[in-house]
Structure formats: C-alpha cells, structure tokens
Amino acid sequence: MRRRDNPYSRFVAWAKIVLPLAALALLSTVFLLARNIDPTQAIPFAEIDVEELAREQRISAPNYAGVTEDGAAISVTASTARPDPDSPERVDATDLEAELITATGARYQLSSQRGEIDSGADMAYLQGGVVVTTSSGYRITSDAMSTSLSRxxxxxxxxxxxxxxxxxxDAGSMSLAPLPDAEGDDSANHLLVFNKGVKLVYTPSD
Structure with a gap:
C-alpha cells in the first residue's frame, strides 16, 4: 500500500532544493555589488607630502636667553618659529617678544608681529608694528628694528x-648703544640717540 505524502514532507523536500539555491543567489549578489578595488589609488593618509612636512617644520613657543658682552641680559620669545630651509642659522618667527636689561638696570621691552633671528650674525630683526617701552617712561614705535644678541x-x-x-x-632713525668712551665696561651707561630730522613737541609737566 502506497504511503500518502503529507504537506510537511513536501515542504521539507522543497526546502532542501530552494534554500541552497537562495543562498547561492545571495552570495552571487554580494560579489556583483562589491566595488572594484583599484590598487593604484592611494589611501587618503598616504597623500601626505613628506618633503613639504619637512619644509613646514615649526617650533612652538621658542625662547632664547643670554648675556651680552657688555653685561646686559637679553631674552627673546615667540609664538612660533620656523627654520629657513635655505639657511639653518635663520629662523622666521611670529609674535616676537624681547627684553633687554642693561648692567645698570635700564630695561627695554620690545614686541613685534613677526621677525627673524639670525644666530650666525647674532642679530634679531623685528618687523610689523614694533613697539619698544623703556623703564624711563618712553614708548617708541617703528615698522622695523634690529637688536644684537651678543652686545x-x-x-x-x-x-x-x-x-x-x-x-x-619724531625722528628718521634711532639707536641704543653703550657710550663711546665706555665700551667694554660692564657697568657702562647706554645712550639712546634719535637723529635724521628730529622733531620734538614738548609737553611741560603740570
């Protein structure tokens, strides 16, 4: 006597055929939709120019401090400094601040928007809104000034x-240096000279 097939048996039989086919179809879809990989295309972080990074190297908050030949203490700080790729002895700096205190106690404070420090020439060049304040009460402004690092x-x-x-x-130029007859004397006074068309508007004290 033939055994009658029930619905469950028929379902199991069809499932054995349909499910593997469906799995194969899904797997084929994954490969069809996958993006082709171009081995010649660089990943984003591989596009960094190493030579440019070397050229753009910078130092944050650098500072220099020393004593000049005539006994004055000098210090120079900046927000950032970047070495000159063509001359390692030169450094371009921003937001320069400098202070000079002579052996006799006179104080000169300088600030500028930018500048250059040349260790080979022992000079610092300040540019862009240079402001000098002195302990004697003067405030001096100029577009550019230079100061020695060794004297x-x-x-x-x-x-x-x-x-x-x-x-x-108002004057065409200015200089601060030791008195001519006192060079080499660590306790010498210094002379602040204005020249080239000096104009003074005198304001008498009350």
Missing part, C-alpha cells in the same frame, strides 16, 4: 615715534 645694540633705520615724559618725538 647691547638696538637700531631702527626707518622713522620712529616716541612718547615720553618730555612729550612726543
């Missing part, structure tokens, strides 16, 4: 304006 010397080859106890002063 007390502060110069401006261009026009300067100074406001102080005597009033307002």
């Amino acid at each position: 007390t010397l502060l110069e401006s080859e261009g026009p300067v304006q100074a406001d102080g106890p005597a009033g307002r002063l």
Whole structure:
C-alpha cells in the first residue's frame, strides 16, 4: 500500500532544493555589488607630502636667553618659529617678544608681529608694528628694528615715534648703544640717540 505524502514532507523536500539555491543567489549578489578595488589609488593618509612636512617644520613657543658682552641680559620669545630651509642659522618667527636689561638696570621691552633671528650674525630683526617701552617712561614705535644678541645694540633705520615724559618725538632713525668712551665696561651707561630730522613737541609737566 502506497504511503500518502503529507504537506510537511513536501515542504521539507522543497526546502532542501530552494534554500541552497537562495543562498547561492545571495552570495552571487554580494560579489556583483562589491566595488572594484583599484590598487593604484592611494589611501587618503598616504597623500601626505613628506618633503613639504619637512619644509613646514615649526617650533612652538621658542625662547632664547643670554648675556651680552657688555653685561646686559637679553631674552627673546615667540609664538612660533620656523627654520629657513635655505639657511639653518635663520629662523622666521611670529609674535616676537624681547627684553633687554642693561648692567645698570635700564630695561627695554620690545614686541613685534613677526621677525627673524639670525644666530650666525647674532642679530634679531623685528618687523610689523614694533613697539619698544623703556623703564624711563618712553614708548617708541617703528615698522622695523634690529637688536644684537651678543652686545647691547638696538637700531631702527626707518622713522620712529616716541612718547615720553618730555612729550612726543619724531625722528628718521634711532639707536641704543653703550657710550663711546665706555665700551667694554660692564657697568657702562647706554645712550639712546634719535637723529635724521628730529622733531620734538614738548609737553611741560603740570
């Protein structure tokens, strides 16, 4: 006597055929939709130019401090400094701050938007809104100034304006250096000189 097939048996028989076929179809779809990989295409972080990074190397918050030949203490700081790729002795800096304290106690504080420090020439060049304040009460401004790192010397080859106890002063240039007859004397006084068309508007004290 033939055994009658029930619905469950028929379902199991069809499932043995349909399910493997469905799995094969899904697997084929994965390969069809997968994106082709181009081995020549660089990954994003591989596009970094190593030579450019070397050229753009910078130092944050650098500082220099020393004592000049005539006994003055000098310090120079900046927000950032970047070595010159063509001359390792030169460094381009931003937001320069410098302080010069002579052996006699006179203090000169300098600031500028940018500048250059040349260790080979023992000079620092300040540019862009240079401001000098002195312990004697003067505030001097100029577009550019230079200061020596090995001796007390502060110069401006261009026009300067100074406001102080005597009033307002305009001049074509300025220099600060030891007195000519006292060079080499660690306790020597220093002379602040304005020249080239000096104009003084005197303001008498009350």
